[in-house]
Amino acid sequence: MRCTRCEMVYLARSLDNSALTADHAWEKTHAKENERRRKHLIYRIDQATRFRLRFGNQADKSWVRQAIATPGNVLDVGCGSSCRVAPGIVPFGIEVSEGLAKMAEPKYRAAGGRIVVAPAEQGLAQFEDNFFSAAVLRSYLEHELKPREVLAQLRRKLKAGGIALVKVPDFGSVGRHVMGAKWCGFRYPDHLNYFTEATLAGLAKANGFRLERQNLLPRLNDNLYAKLVRL
Numbered sequence: 001m002r003c004t005r006c007e008m009v010y011l012a013r014s015l016d017n018s019a020l021t022a023d024h025a026w027e028k029t030h031a032k033e034n035e036r037r038r039k040h041l042i043y044r045i046d047q048a049t050r051f052r053l054r055f056g057n058q059a060d061k062s063w064v065r066q067a068i069a070t071p072g073n074v075l076d077v078g079c080g081s082s083c084r085v086a087p088g089i090v091p092f093g094i095e096v097s098e099g100l101a102k103m104a105e106p107k108y109r110a111a112g113g114r115i116v117v118a119p120a121e122q123g124l125a126q127f128e129d130n131f132f133s134a135a136v137l138r139s140y141l142e143h144e145l146k147p148r149e150v151l152a153q154l155r156r157k158l159k160a161g162g163i164a165l166v167k168v169p170d171f172g173s174v175g176r177h178v179m180g181a182k183w184c185g186f187r188y189p190d191h192l193n194y195f196t197e198a199t200l201a202g203l204a205k206a207n208g209f210r211l212e213r214q215n216l217l218p219r220l221n222d223n224l225y226a227k228l229v230r231l
Helices: 017-021 026-037 041-048 052-067 098-110 120-124 147-157 174-182 197-206
Strands: 073-077 090-095 114-117 132-138 158-169 209-213 223-230
Touching: 052 132, 052 158, 073 120, 073 147, 090 098, 090 120, 098 114, 120 147, 132 147, 147 158, 147 197, 197 209, 197 223
Parallel strands: 073 090, 073 132, 090 114, 132 158
Antiparallel strands: 158 223, 209 223
């Protein structure tokens, strides 16, 4: 569906958070998604060139670590099984998947932080206001049932001038227009939101953030990278 007011594209019928916690957790739907894509030639080409993802993952990690270089408390929303911040920064995570959170917990504890297993809105409520200097929302907002409420609450948890680093599939990308229904950004049923730069900027502005685009070549990447600065 597309909202006629804000142009946001989203799934009209979405899973609730209890389903995303267990039965439809990312690690459980990943295999099914791979099986669906395996039928298409573009998937086989993708698999044959999988080595390129190492460079992409390293670039993502470098982006996060360069943007968040000052010691402080940093929150990773939808952290999965990894800890993405640089050594010396105290990491905190929120993860809806019980399995992934269990894998990540030792890494966060070792660095002085912790993980909250809960939907983001409930997890954020467990932290004090102005507690974080930065947040990471990498490959997360497309999964979030309540993105507006989460960003509003995240703003309260960030200190003045704090930032949130966002990576989401770019519904406005050239790749989506070329690939149509076979575009890599479509993932059912757990990709609930489909952002363009304009709709992400509108959501950010409505919740007290300013969007700064991070893509060097807008729309040529299937992913949209942005820095949201707390106003």
